[in-house]
Amino acid sequence: MKSEKQKMLSGELYLATDNELLSERERASQLVFEIHSLPPGNPQKQLLFKKLLGTTGNSFVIEKGFHCDYGYNIHLGENFYANVNCTILDCAEVRIGNNVLFAPNVGIYTAGHPLDTTLRVAGQEFAYPVTIGDNVWLGANVLVLPNVTIGANTVIGAGSVVTKNIPANVVAVGNPCRVVKELTTS
Numbered sequence: 001m002k003s004e005k006q007k008m009l010s011g012e013l014y015l016a017t018d019n020e021l022l023s024e025r026e027r028a029s030q031l032v033f034e035i036h037s038l039p040p041g042n043p044q045k046q047l048l049f050k051k052l053l054g055t056t057g058n059s060f061v062i063e064k065g066f067h068c069d070y071g072y073n074i075h076l077g078e079n080f081y082a083n084v085n086c087t088i089l090d091c092a093e094v095r096i097g098n099n100v101l102f103a104p105n106v107g108i109y110t111a112g113h114p115l116d117t118t119l120r121v122a123g124q125e126f127a128y129p130v131t132i133g134d135n136v137w138l139g140a141n142v143l144v145l146p147n148v149t150i151g152a153n154t155v156i157g158a159g160s161v162v163t164k165n166i167p168a169n170v171v172a173v174g175n176p177c178r179v180v181k182e183l184t185t186s
């Protein structure tokens, strides 16, 4: 029989109140607390992020106010920058390419609850992955919902809610987020 964690990672309905998942979220919460307790510029912060996250590049900056559920499902490329108050609910994998910029208050949400009231009230959840390509810039307050891929070099305008895949080399804006411009790569 599959554990709740195995179900979570394979996109099936699962119970987040499971003991294994509870203790993994507690571990992440503890590490995030330690990170937030350190003064700006303290090199220990990068070490704690490396312990928390699944993969990081050699060079990355994550400003204050970062939150995640598990940490180990987050995979960062090189030169990642996240401005303040970045929230990543990483119940499924979040893969972020190289040279990606997040403006303040970006939210990446892999998690959801069923629309069926009985299942939702019973505590069932699901999670689908999010993938963000190389050189992507997410503007302030962008929200990315479960099962979304954003292609390389794309810019998502401030305040957008990304509900579906967005191709490479475009500007896309709005709620729901739609392509408004093609970009020619320099």
Ligand SMILES: CC(=O)SCCNC(=O)CCNC(=O)[C@H](O)C(C)(C)COP(=O)(O)OP(=O)(O)OC[C@H]1O[C@@H](n2cnc3c(N)ncnc32)[C@H](O)[C@@H]1OP(=O)(O)O
Pocket: 081, 083, 101, 102, 103, 104, 138, 139, 140, 141, 155, 156, 157, 158, 159, 160, 171, 173, 174, 180, 181
């Ligand atoms: C690490 C950090 O990033 S910190 C910096 C934080 N800064 C931000 O978050 C700023 C993010 N920037 C934006 O949202 C910008 O508007 C950009 C990058 C999307 C502008 O892209 P451009 O291609 O230059 O857009 P342009 O200004 O030509 O607008 C194209 C159309 O989209 C609309 N539009 C632009 N941005 C948005 C937006 N965020 N939401 C809704 N509509 C928008 C414009 O009104 C315009 O509409 P129109 O054709 O009907 O007049």
